[in-house]
Amino acid sequence: MDPLRLVGTWNFRREIHDHRDGAEYTAHGTARFTRQDDGRIRWSEHGTLDWVSGSTPVSRTLFLVRDPADDERRWRVTFEDGRDFHPWTAGAVEHLCGRDLYQGGVAASEELATRWQLHWRVTGPEKDYTMRTTYLAP
Template structure:
Protein backbone atom coordinates (compact mmCIF):
# COMPACT_ATOMS: atom_id res chain seq x y z
CA UNK A 1 0.00 0.00 0.00
CA UNK A 2 1.35 3.42 -0.89
CA UNK A 3 1.46 6.45 1.43
CA UNK A 4 -1.27 8.00 -0.74
CA UNK A 5 -3.77 5.78 1.11
CA UNK A 6 -2.87 7.61 4.34
CA UNK A 7 -3.42 11.23 3.34
CA UNK A 8 -5.12 13.25 6.07
CA UNK A 9 -4.53 14.20 9.69
CA UNK A 10 -4.20 11.41 12.24
CA UNK A 11 -4.28 11.42 16.02
CA UNK A 12 -0.80 10.36 17.16
CA UNK A 13 -0.08 8.47 20.38
CA UNK A 14 3.55 7.44 20.96
CA UNK A 15 5.39 5.67 23.76
CA UNK A 16 9.19 5.83 23.98
CA UNK A 17 10.51 3.11 26.27
CA UNK A 18 14.15 3.89 27.03
CA UNK A 19 15.57 0.61 28.26
CA UNK A 20 18.91 2.19 29.08
CA UNK A 21 17.46 4.66 31.60
CA UNK A 22 14.25 2.80 32.48
CA UNK A 23 12.31 5.93 31.55
CA UNK A 24 9.05 6.13 29.60
CA UNK A 25 8.08 9.17 27.58
CA UNK A 26 4.64 9.70 26.04
CA UNK A 27 3.78 11.84 23.04
CA UNK A 28 0.28 12.94 22.08
CA UNK A 29 -0.43 15.03 19.02
CA UNK A 30 -1.12 14.75 15.30
CA UNK A 31 0.52 13.46 12.15
CA UNK A 32 -0.51 15.03 8.86
CA UNK A 33 0.25 13.39 5.53
CA UNK A 34 -0.46 15.62 2.57
CA UNK A 35 0.42 15.50 -1.08
CA UNK A 36 2.94 18.26 -1.59
CA UNK A 37 3.44 17.54 -5.29
CA UNK A 38 2.96 14.47 -7.50
CA UNK A 39 5.09 11.69 -6.03
CA UNK A 40 5.94 13.62 -2.84
CA UNK A 41 4.03 13.29 0.46
CA UNK A 42 4.85 15.60 3.39
CA UNK A 43 4.61 13.72 6.74
CA UNK A 44 4.52 16.29 9.57
CA UNK A 45 4.17 15.37 13.24
CA UNK A 46 3.58 17.70 16.15
CA UNK A 47 2.62 17.15 19.73
CA UNK A 48 3.63 17.24 23.37
CA UNK A 49 6.07 14.87 25.04
CA UNK A 50 5.58 14.23 28.76
CA UNK A 51 7.70 12.34 31.30
CA UNK A 52 8.55 12.60 35.01
CA UNK A 53 6.93 15.99 35.50
CA UNK A 54 8.28 17.44 32.24
CA UNK A 55 6.30 18.59 29.21
CA UNK A 56 7.88 19.80 25.95
CA UNK A 57 6.58 20.44 22.43
CA UNK A 58 7.96 18.06 19.78
CA UNK A 59 7.76 18.02 16.00
CA UNK A 60 9.38 16.49 12.94
CA UNK A 61 8.85 16.49 9.20
CA UNK A 62 9.61 13.63 6.85
CA UNK A 63 8.88 13.19 3.16
CA UNK A 64 7.77 10.03 1.37
CA UNK A 65 9.01 10.29 -2.21
CA UNK A 66 8.28 8.18 -5.27
CA UNK A 67 11.43 7.14 -7.09
CA UNK A 68 10.82 4.94 -10.12
CA UNK A 69 8.14 2.50 -8.95
CA UNK A 70 9.05 2.52 -5.23
CA UNK A 71 8.45 4.94 -2.36
CA UNK A 72 11.21 6.06 0.02
CA UNK A 73 11.13 8.01 3.29
CA UNK A 74 13.51 10.95 3.56
CA UNK A 75 14.43 13.29 6.37
CA UNK A 76 13.36 16.91 6.02
CA UNK A 77 16.83 17.85 4.74
CA UNK A 78 16.63 15.25 1.96
CA UNK A 79 18.86 12.55 3.51
CA UNK A 80 17.58 9.01 2.91
CA UNK A 81 15.87 7.32 5.87
CA UNK A 82 14.35 4.02 4.68
CA UNK A 83 12.23 2.41 1.97
CA UNK A 84 8.45 2.63 2.39
CA UNK A 85 7.91 -1.10 2.95
CA UNK A 86 4.63 -1.74 4.77
CA UNK A 87 4.74 -4.98 6.75
CA UNK A 88 8.48 -5.46 6.24
CA UNK A 89 11.28 -4.56 8.65
CA UNK A 90 13.48 -1.71 7.48
CA UNK A 91 16.91 -0.72 8.74
CA UNK A 92 18.60 2.65 9.21
CA UNK A 93 22.18 2.77 10.49
CA UNK A 94 22.95 5.98 12.39
CA UNK A 95 26.59 6.31 13.46
CA UNK A 96 27.27 3.20 15.59
CA UNK A 97 23.57 2.65 16.40
CA UNK A 98 21.05 0.70 14.34
CA UNK A 99 17.37 1.55 13.95
CA UNK A 100 14.97 -1.16 12.78
CA UNK A 101 11.44 -0.13 11.93
CA UNK A 102 8.12 -1.64 10.97
CA UNK A 103 5.03 0.06 9.54
CA UNK A 104 1.78 -1.90 9.88
CA UNK A 105 -1.59 -0.92 8.39
CA UNK A 106 -4.96 -2.40 9.17
CA UNK A 107 -7.24 -3.34 6.29
CA UNK A 108 -8.27 -1.06 3.45
CA UNK A 109 -9.60 1.50 4.09
CA UNK A 110 -7.01 2.20 6.77
CA UNK A 111 -8.50 3.35 10.07
CA UNK A 112 -5.43 2.69 12.23
CA UNK A 113 -1.73 2.15 11.58
CA UNK A 114 1.36 1.69 13.67
CA UNK A 115 5.03 2.51 13.38
CA UNK A 116 7.59 0.87 15.64
CA UNK A 117 11.30 1.71 15.85
CA UNK A 118 13.90 -0.16 17.89
CA UNK A 119 17.18 1.66 18.39
CA UNK A 120 20.14 -0.36 19.62
CA UNK A 121 23.85 0.27 19.89
CA UNK A 122 26.41 1.94 22.08
CA UNK A 123 24.42 5.20 22.39
CA UNK A 124 20.79 4.05 22.31
CA UNK A 125 18.53 1.28 23.56
CA UNK A 126 14.87 2.15 23.17
CA UNK A 127 11.61 1.13 21.55
CA UNK A 128 9.38 3.84 20.09
CA UNK A 129 5.82 2.66 19.38
CA UNK A 130 3.38 4.95 17.57
CA UNK A 131 -0.34 4.43 16.96
CA UNK A 132 -2.08 6.62 14.39
CA UNK A 133 -5.88 6.61 14.34
CA UNK A 134 -8.94 8.83 13.95
CA UNK A 135 -8.09 10.21 10.52
CA UNK A 136 -9.57 13.48 9.34
CA UNK A 137 -9.67 13.93 5.56
CA UNK A 138 -6.76 15.51 3.74
CA UNK A 139 -6.99 19.18 2.94
CA UNK A 140 -7.07 19.96 -0.73
CA UNK A 141 -4.15 22.08 -1.95
CA UNK A 142 -5.06 25.71 -2.43
CA UNK A 143 -5.21 26.85 -6.02
CA UNK A 144 -3.38 30.07 -6.67
CA UNK A 145 -4.03 32.35 -9.57
CA UNK A 146 -1.68 34.90 -10.99
Protein backbone atom coordinates in the same frame (compact mmCIF):
# COMPACT_ATOMS: atom_id res chain seq x y z
CA MET B 1 0.84 0.12 1.82
CA ASP B 2 0.33 2.96 -0.60
CA PRO B 3 1.27 6.22 1.17
CA LEU B 4 -1.26 8.09 -0.93
CA ARG B 5 -3.89 6.47 1.31
CA LEU B 6 -2.39 8.38 4.27
CA VAL B 7 -3.04 11.85 2.86
CA GLY B 8 -4.99 13.78 5.45
CA THR B 9 -4.82 14.30 9.20
CA TRP B 10 -4.16 11.60 11.80
CA ASN B 11 -3.93 11.66 15.58
CA PHE B 12 -0.88 9.89 16.98
CA ARG B 13 0.25 8.41 20.28
CA ARG B 14 3.89 7.40 20.70
CA GLU B 15 5.23 5.25 23.53
CA ILE B 16 8.98 5.19 24.18
CA HIS B 17 10.79 2.93 26.61
CA ASP B 18 14.45 3.72 27.32
CA HIS B 19 16.17 0.41 28.08
CA ARG B 20 19.17 2.11 29.68
CA ASP B 21 17.42 3.75 32.60
CA GLY B 22 13.89 2.36 32.36
CA ALA B 23 12.37 5.78 31.65
CA GLU B 24 8.98 5.91 29.95
CA TYR B 25 7.86 8.68 27.60
CA THR B 26 4.65 9.30 25.70
CA ALA B 27 3.96 11.73 22.90
CA HIS B 28 0.63 12.65 21.42
CA GLY B 29 -0.42 15.05 18.73
CA THR B 30 -1.37 15.43 15.10
CA ALA B 31 0.29 14.10 11.96
CA ARG B 32 -0.56 15.66 8.61
CA PHE B 33 0.22 13.97 5.31
CA THR B 34 0.04 16.48 2.47
CA ARG B 35 0.65 15.79 -1.21
CA GLN B 36 3.17 18.25 -2.65
CA ASP B 37 3.24 19.63 -6.21
CA ASP B 38 6.42 17.60 -6.92
CA GLY B 39 4.68 14.30 -6.03
CA ARG B 40 6.21 13.91 -2.58
CA ILE B 41 4.07 13.53 0.52
CA ARG B 42 5.00 15.83 3.38
CA TRP B 43 4.67 14.09 6.77
CA SER B 44 4.61 16.65 9.58
CA GLU B 45 3.94 15.95 13.23
CA HIS B 46 3.26 18.37 16.07
CA GLY B 47 2.53 17.35 19.61
CA THR B 48 3.68 17.07 23.20
CA LEU B 49 6.22 14.71 24.75
CA ASP B 50 5.43 13.79 28.36
CA TRP B 51 7.57 12.05 31.00
CA VAL B 52 7.34 11.65 34.76
CA SER B 53 8.74 15.09 35.58
CA GLY B 54 7.53 17.26 32.72
CA SER B 55 6.59 17.80 29.11
CA THR B 56 7.78 19.66 26.03
CA PRO B 57 6.44 20.47 22.57
CA VAL B 58 7.80 18.24 19.78
CA SER B 59 7.66 18.33 16.00
CA ARG B 60 9.26 16.68 13.02
CA THR B 61 8.93 16.67 9.26
CA LEU B 62 9.66 13.75 6.96
CA PHE B 63 8.81 13.11 3.33
CA LEU B 64 7.55 10.07 1.48
CA VAL B 65 9.08 10.06 -2.02
CA ARG B 66 8.79 7.71 -4.95
CA ASP B 67 11.89 5.53 -5.34
CA PRO B 68 13.31 6.29 -8.81
CA ALA B 69 15.46 3.13 -8.63
CA ASP B 70 12.27 1.03 -8.80
CA ASP B 71 10.34 2.71 -11.61
CA GLU B 72 8.72 4.86 -8.91
CA ARG B 73 6.41 2.02 -7.82
CA ARG B 74 7.95 1.96 -4.37
CA TRP B 75 8.37 4.73 -1.84
CA ARG B 76 11.11 5.83 0.55
CA VAL B 77 11.07 7.97 3.69
CA THR B 78 13.49 10.90 3.73
CA PHE B 79 14.37 13.45 6.34
CA GLU B 80 13.26 17.04 5.80
CA ASP B 81 16.70 17.94 4.38
CA GLY B 82 16.46 15.17 1.77
CA ARG B 83 18.71 12.58 3.43
CA ASP B 84 17.51 9.02 2.98
CA PHE B 85 15.92 7.32 6.00
CA HIS B 86 14.41 3.97 4.95
CA PRO B 87 12.19 2.23 2.41
CA TRP B 88 8.45 2.56 2.99
CA THR B 89 7.36 -1.02 3.35
CA ALA B 90 5.20 -3.17 5.57
CA GLY B 91 8.20 -5.47 6.02
CA ALA B 92 11.10 -4.97 8.38
CA VAL B 93 13.50 -2.11 7.64
CA GLU B 94 16.86 -1.02 9.03
CA HIS B 95 18.60 2.33 9.18
CA LEU B 96 22.11 2.90 10.45
CA CYS B 97 22.39 6.31 12.13
CA GLY B 98 26.03 6.77 12.99
CA ARG B 99 26.77 3.66 15.04
CA ASP B 100 23.16 3.21 16.20
CA LEU B 101 20.89 0.76 14.37
CA TYR B 102 17.18 1.43 13.87
CA GLN B 103 15.16 -1.73 13.17
CA GLY B 104 11.45 -1.44 12.62
CA GLY B 105 8.64 -1.16 10.19
CA VAL B 106 5.11 -0.18 9.38
CA ALA B 107 2.23 -2.34 10.52
CA ALA B 108 -1.06 -1.86 8.73
CA SER B 109 -4.09 -4.02 8.31
CA GLU B 110 -7.43 -3.86 6.59
CA GLU B 111 -8.20 -1.11 9.08
CA LEU B 112 -5.75 1.23 7.30
CA ALA B 113 -8.53 3.71 6.76
CA THR B 114 -8.67 4.21 10.53
CA ARG B 115 -5.41 2.91 12.09
CA TRP B 116 -1.77 1.99 11.44
CA GLN B 117 1.45 1.66 13.47
CA LEU B 118 5.15 2.38 13.17
CA HIS B 119 7.64 0.69 15.49
CA TRP B 120 11.40 0.98 16.10
CA ARG B 121 13.94 -0.88 18.19
CA VAL B 122 17.04 1.29 18.40
CA THR B 123 20.35 -0.08 19.69
CA GLY B 124 23.94 1.09 19.73
CA PRO B 125 26.51 2.97 21.74
CA GLU B 126 24.37 6.15 21.91
CA LYS B 127 20.82 4.76 22.07
CA ASP B 128 18.86 1.83 23.45
CA TYR B 129 15.10 2.25 23.26
CA THR B 130 11.85 0.91 21.85
CA MET B 131 9.35 3.24 20.23
CA ARG B 132 5.85 2.42 19.00
CA THR B 133 3.56 4.97 17.38
CA THR B 134 -0.12 4.40 16.65
CA TYR B 135 -1.85 6.63 14.13
CA LEU B 136 -5.62 6.94 14.29
CA ALA B 137 -8.05 8.69 11.98
CA PRO B 138 -9.74 11.57 13.82
